[in-house]
Each structure stands twice: as C-alpha cells, then as structure tokens.
Amino acid sequence: MSEGGGRPEGRPVRWGILATGSIAGKLAGDLAPLPDAEVTAVGSRSPQSAEAFARRFGIPRAHGSWAALAADPDVDVVYVATPHNAHHAAVRRCLEAGKAVLCEKPFTRSAAQAEELVDLARERGVFLMEAMWMYCNPAIRRMAELVRNGAIGEVTAVHADFGIGGPLDPGHRLLDPALAGGALLDLGVYPVSFAHLVLGEPAEIAAWGRLRGGVDVSTGMLLGYASGAVAALTCSLVADTARTAAVTGSRGRIEFPRGFFSPERFTLHREGAEPEEFAGPGPAGSFAHQANEVMRCLRAGETESPLVPLDGSLAVMRTLDAVRDRIGLRYPGE
Numbered sequence: 001m002s003e004g005g006g007r008p009e010g011r012p013v014r015w016g017i018l019a020t021g022s023i024a025g026k027l028a029g030d031l032a033p034l035p036d037a038e039v040t041a042v043g044s045r046s047p048q049s050a051e052a053f054a055r056r057f058g059i060p061r062a063h064g065s066w067a068a069l070a071a072d073p074d075v076d077v078v079y080v081a082t083p084h085n086a087h088h089a090a091v092r093r094c095l096e097a098g099k100a101v102l103c104e105k106p107f108t109r110s111a112a113q114a115e116e117l118v119d120l121a122r123e124r125g126v127f128l129m130e131a132m133w134m135y136c137n138p139a140i141r142r143m144a145e146l147v148r149n150g151a152i153g154e155v156t157a158v159h160a161d162f163g164i165g166g167p168l169d170p171g172h173r174l175l176d177p178a179l180a181g182g183a184l185l186d187l188g189v190y191p192v193s194f195a196h197l198v199l200g201e202p203a204e205i206a207a208w209g210r211l212r213g214g215v216d217v218s219t220g221m222l223l224g225y226a227s228g229a230v231a232a233l234t235c236s237l238v239a240d241t242a243r244t245a246a247v248t249g250s251r252g253r254i255e256f257p258r259g260f261f262s263p264e265r266f267t268l269h270r271e272g273a274e275p276e277e278f279a280g281p282g283p284a285g286s287f288a289h290q291a292n293e294v295m296r297c298l299r300a301g302e303t304e305s306p307l308v309p310l311d312g313s314l315a316v317m318r319t320l321d322a323v324r325d326r327i328g329l330r331y332p333g334e
C-alpha cells in the first residue's frame with residue numbers, strides 16, 4: 001500500500017473515492033461513522049466535481065484526475081464508483097500505482113476485462129475486491145453457512161429477481177449502451193451472484209432478453225448445474241418486481257423478503273418444523289459491512305477477501321458474458 005506499502009496499523013484506513021456520483025456519496029456517508037476509516041481524498045474527471053464533493057463530505061483533498069488520486073500517498077485504498085464501462089480503466093490505473101481497490105459491481109463490463117485486472121492485482125500482490133456488498137451482509141452470510149451445513153439438504157433450486165419500475169430519465173446511465181447500461185449488468189448481477197454463492201458456476205445457461213436502444217430492459221435466465229440444480233433469475237428496468245429470493249433444498253427452503261440483496265432477515269422452512277426467523281445484526285442497508293471487510297483484509301495483509309473472492313467475481317462475469325451472448329447484447333466497441 002501507500003506510504004511505503006505498510007499496513008494501516010494503529011491508524012484509520014485512508015480511503016480515496018474515485019468518481020462523484022450517487023453511490024460514491026453513499027460510501028462517503030457510510031464511512032463517516034466508522035472509527036476505523038477516514039476519507040482522505042476524492043478524484044474526479046473534473047476538478048470542479050472533485051472540489052464540490054470534497055466540500056460536501058468534508059474530505060481534505062480533491063483531485064481533478066484519476067491519476068492524481070492514484071498517486072496520492074495518503075490513500076490506502078481507492079473505491080471505484082464510475083459507470084460500468086469505466087471500471088476497468090479506473091481500477092487498472094489504481095492497481096498500476098500500487099493502490100488497493102474496492103470496485104463497484106458489476107466488476108467490469110466483460111470477463112476478459114475482469115481477468116486482466118485480477119491477473120494484474122495478483123501479479124503485484126495488491127488488494128482487489130468487487131463491491132458485492134450482498135456477500136458481506138450478515139443475514140446472507142448466515143444463510144450461506146446454514147446451506148453449507150446442510151440445513152435444507154441438497155440445494156435443488158434458486159429463485160431470485162431484481163426489477164425496478166422506472167421510468168428512468170432518458171439520459172440515465174442505465175439506458176446508455178456506451179456506459180454499459182441495461183438491467184443485466186446493473187441489477188441482474190445480484191440474482192446471478194446470489195445463485196453463485198450457493199451453487200457455484202452453472203454448467204448450462206439459457207436466457208431471453210428484451211433489448212431497447214442498445215441495452216436490455218428485461219432479462220430472464222435459467223441456469224443449470226452439474227448437481228442437477230436449477231436457478232431461475234430475472235431482472236428488469238421496467239417491472240417493479242418483488243425483489244425476493246429463495247433457496248430450496250431436498251429438506252427445506254430459505255426465503256428472503258423484498259430487498260434480498262441487503263436483507264435484515266430471512267425465514268427457514270423445514271419439513272415438520274415451525275418456520276424459523278433469522279435476523280442479522282444491522283444496519284442492513286449500509287456499506288459498513290463491506291467497508292469493514294476491506295479494512296480487515298488490509299490490516300491482515302490479505303490481498304483477496306474470502307467473503308468476496310476474486311475467483312467468484314470472475315465466474316459471475318463469465319455467466320454475465322454468456323447471458324449477454326444468448327440475448328445478443330453487445331456494447332459499443334465490442
């Protein structure tokens with residue numbers, strides 16, 4: 001890491017935020033109450049945006065370029081919060097400067113881009129993690145543990161959906177193919193990552209997507225696994241769906257209510273038993289769990305998080321690539 005690459009021992013972990021949009025603001029807000037964290041710098045494509053963001057969140061340094069942020073010696077880890085199309089270039093810039101990186105989901109636009117970044121991080125021994133905050137959520141972790149320990153027997157099916165009703169502003173990044181918009185990469189990445197957590201990488205992938213203006217507005221996926229399990233997943237920019245998820249096994253079922261990607265609780269149903277409610281420690285909607293995992297890794301000198309493993313992010317990107325292939329979704333330049 002920076003300042004000679006030492007671990008941040010005995011002092012807060014110093015965060016740099018790359019980009020100044022809505023989710024960058026959420027992370028800045030969620031880091032503020034953490035005693036272990038300090039946001040020391042922000043970087044933007046424009047000095048004015050960086051300065052405005054720095055003023056808003058009381059951040060000491062504002063950089064008018066990604067390069068200046070990556071070179072800042074008072075930053076231990078950079079949070080990349082650009083639109084999807086720019087994740088690869090931004091992460092690469094930071095890794096090349098030796099900075100640890102937490103990169104927003106989807107990890108990149110394609111599996112090839114993700115592989116390049118993972119290879120670079122591993123080659124240089126620099127920390128890299130996809131901001132798949134769902135995997136750091138305590139209720140999701142508890143569910144995965146129950147499933148691993150056989151609480152519902154052998155997993156036979158996963159169902160999950162994430163749809164928003166819109167309508168979106170015509171200039172919204174989700175409708176812009178140049179920004180790698182669409183439902184799949186932005187929302188579908190959650191159901192796909194959820195299925196991956198309990199079933200691993202699928203052996204067979206079928207998908208149908210409705211494309212409009214160069215992005216997918218609704219996509220349905222059927223994933224088949226070597227074990228015989230299936231996953232039925234959907235995502236949409238034009239349907240405010242239930243946003244629920246369920247994992248079914250040979251001896252029971254686990255159900256997540258609306259907002260399965262940042263749940264506070266879930267229900268375990270087992271044959272012959274009353275339903276059991278599990279609640280994770282909150283706050284469920286906060287990025288604190290994910291930020292704490294990043295800081296734990298940095299202090300321990302770990303370059304990959306066991307909660308959000310890079311091999312898992314790569315597998316999810318391969319699945320998203322295959323779904324895009326099935327529905328004919330190509331972004332400019334591909």
Ligand SMILES: NC(=O)c1ccc[n+]([C@@H]2O[C@H](COP(=O)([O-])OP(=O)(O)OC[C@H]3O[C@@H](n4cnc5c(N)ncnc54)[C@H](OP(=O)(O)O)[C@@H]3O)[C@@H](O)[C@H]2O)c1
Pocket residue numbers: 019020021022023024043044045046049050081082083084086104105106131133173179186
């Ligand atoms: N974890 C979650 O719950 C969650 C929720 C929403 C979004 N996200 C992810 O976070 C990322 C950003 O989403 P957002 O909703 O914050 O988007 P946003 O509000 O549009 O902000 C994106 C920011 O990126 C920069 N940017 C814009 N266009 C760019 C371009 N063409 N190339 C490089 N940088 C550009 C801009 O900052 P500057 O002008 O400062 O460069 C902009 O403010 C996406 O990958 C999204 O999937 C995650």
